[in-house]
Amino acid sequence: MEDAYSNPTLNTSSVNTTNASVTQSAALGFPEYLYQPLEATVFQITLWSTIVLLGVIGNLLVCIAILGRAKMKTSMNYYLLSLTIADLGVLLMIFPVAVLKYLSPFHWLLGKHACLYMVPTEEIFYGASIWSITAIAIERYRNIVGSKRYQFRNRSRSRTVLVIIAVWVASFLVSSVPLYPIMVYNSKFKLCYPKWPDMSGTNALSLSYSIALIVVWYALPLAVIAFTYLKIKKRVRDSVVFRTSMSVTDEKESAILSQSSQNKEKRAKRIWRQSNKAKRILTPLVILFAVTMFPLNALRVLLLIMPNFWRNPYYNLIMGQVIMFVMINSSANPLLYYITSNEFKDAFKIIFKSLREKKNFLKRVSSKSRASSRTSNREDEREGTDYRLTNNNSNSGVELINGNVQIVTGL
Secondary structure (H helix, E strand, O other): OHHHHEEOOOOEEOOEOOHHHHHHHHHOOOOOOOOOOHHHHHHHHHHHHHHHHHHHHHHHHHHHHHHHOHHHOOHHHHHHHHHHHHHHHHHHHHHHHHHHHHHOEOOOOOHHHHHHHHHHHOOHHHHHHHHHHHHHHHHHHHHHOOOOOOOOOOOOHHHHHHHHHHHHHHHHHHHHHHHHHHEEEEOOOOEEEEOOOOOOOOOHHHHHHHHHHHHHHHHHHHHHHHHHHHHHHHHHHHOHHHHHHHOOOOHHHHHHOOHHHHHHHHHHHHHHHHHHHHHHHHHHHHHHHHHHOHHHHHHHHHHHHOHHHHHOOOHHHHHHHHHHHHHHHHHOHHHHHHHHOHHHHHHHHHHHHHHHHHHHHHHHHHHHHHHHHHHHHHHHHHHHHHHHHHHHHHHHHHHHHHHHHHHHHHO
């Protein structure tokens, strides 16, 4: 998202603003953005923070569900785990920086090292997110249409891990590596921006980077996923095996079928069930990504067509809405898992149940400790009372003896 904040004309970051920096930004030739009233800004930041907090909790639950249960460690769920880690990176690293940029344009608040190293690195999460989803679609396509038929569960775990590593490395090479050499930190004016080399005066490198992000992180993955959907749909329509697997055969038909045909049919049914399971999760994930990431990519396209659009007084307000959509994309996935997958629903219920049991256990332990302390206090009080009674009885006995002695002596 750094490219949407950076000024493609002056190679400076059109990051955020405070009232104190307005004069400085005007002196440096930066535009003066319009801002909401303080109450509206506080409400907006609170809303964003609530979405992010819920997203962090939900993604942590997904990690616990996948890593904590043996039957959840399938190939598809490993890709979902990769997606979850990328979403946590967006929520925990990109969101705080985006809020600071929104509140303080033209003034970098996190210092030199964060500018030079953290800003380029955080771009990796966008690519890892969408291509983890795309990997699920490709797996489903190969499982149904490919020549080698294999199940998600029986796939080599090492091969799945290698694919995930390749996705993250490719994301790092495409989005992060080009930014490291060009990031500049101006200590005098507290500015952080990418300074693209521009020998021809056309700003070709900056435009190429923005186009690459639009294509590689949005258009190409959606095109690949759409291609897999169309090929699978054609396969299902044309394949006799899948039409047979979807029909209900009676006992006479099953008796006529040879043993190999029955085994083939059972195998096709298993593949189809696993494909439907992947489709139930994959379809809403793709729709959510396409809708929520569209504003960011539309803004990138707009900046390519109108390079000076960043000078618009409403630009920072528009960026605020883009931030919200990006955070929704990274926060809503656990809710989709809960709605579309019985496995995740059961896993979440088990986690909540264990948390309630631990909470009740701690309550019981604390109540028992309080009860034992009260009992010990009562015993101490009772012992003190008994001691006083004993002393009183002994004293009265002594007095009685003394009285008797006096009486005897008097006699």
